[in-house]
Amino acid sequence: xxxxxxxxxxxxxxxxxxxxxxxxxxxxxxEYVYWYRQIHSQGPQYxxxxxxxxETNEMASLIITEDRKSSTLILPHATLRDxxxxxxxxxxxxxxNDMRFGAGTRLTVKP
Amino acid sequence: xxxxAQSPRYKITEKSQAVAFWCDPIxxxATLYWYRQILGQGPExxxxxxxxxxxxxxxxxxxxxxxxxxxGVDSTLxxxxxxxxxxAMYLCASSSPPSTEAFFGQGTRLTVV
Numbered sequence: 001x002x003x004x005x006x007x008x009x010x011x012x013x014x015x016x017x018x019x020x021x022x023x024x025x026x027x028x029x030x031e032y033v034y035w036y037r038q039i040h041s042q043g044p045q046y047x048x049x050x051x052x053x054x055e056t057n058e059m060a061s062l063i064i065t066e067d068r069k070s071s072t073l074i075l076p077h078a079t080l081r082d083x084x085x086x087x088x089x090x091x092x093x094x095x096x097n098d099m100r101f102g103a104g105t106r107l108t109v110k111p
Numbered sequence: 112x113x114x115x116a117q118s119p120r121y122k123i124t125e126k127s128q129a130v131a132f133w134c135d136p137i138x139x140x141a142t143l144y145w146y147r148q149i150l151g152q153g154p155e156x157x158x159x160x161x162x163x164x165x166x167x168x169x170x171x172x173x174x175x176x177x178x179x180x181x182x183g184v185d186s187t188l189x190x191x192x193x194x195x196x197x198x199a200m201y202l203c204a205s206s207s208p209p210s211t212e213a214f215f216g217q218g219t220r221l222t223v224v
Contacts, residue, residue, distance in 0.1 A: 043115075043202050043215030044154065087153060093206065098142060098167050099204075100211055101153035 004088045008107045018075040020105050022088030025027065025069040030092045033064060035073045037084040044087065047073065076111045113137040115216035117203050123222045129191035132219045136185070136205030144213065145178055145188050146202040154202055160186065191224045
């Protein structure tokens with residue numbers, strides 16, 4: 001079973017920030033939080049990951065709570081091309097830990 | 112940019128026939144994953160390889176599914192015999208430290224009729 005809980009769907013207006021929450025209350029100390037997205041009919045695409053500090057790259061920002069039990073993926077200026085299913089995953093990458101997906105959040109960016 | 116290659120992209124097969132999918136990971140990636148994704152659901156891990164060894168195949172239906180990665184490079188996933196419920200997208204991904212993210216191929220869309 002997936003170790004994360006995400007809302008099944010969210011809407012966002014084009015140009016606005018999209019904030020996608022993820023609950024991972026049973027996360028272990030050596031597990032990272034990863035985010036992927038899947039645009040229709042394509043393979044999942046890596047977005048960002050983090051352990052406990054907030055992270056930012058050219059695609060998104062990742063905010064992890066101090067207790068590490070939840071996180072938020074932020075797309076600062078959503079575009080129509082950001083419409084996709086977003087998956088939050090927890091894993092310990094250096095332990096050859098497997099990578100298991102839940103159902104994800106379907107984000108729809110509207111004009 | 113290096114990519115995970117999968118073939119075929121689409122496959123239609125009749126029930127009870129054998130079918131095989133091929134994956135060529137990014138060069139140098141030691142970890143390879145096979146996933147099955149039913150429409151509307153998240154990808155389900157079927158098998159994970161580290162080099163040529165199976166690390167996890169607990170979710171692989173071993174009565175009909177098999178996977179191999181003989182030389183620790185490319186991999187084949189086989190279904191024999193195919194059933195209607197096997198219709199899905201089959202995804203391959205690879206990763207290798209120190210880069211910890213996994214890269215996915217475009218997948219093989221299987222339709223069993």
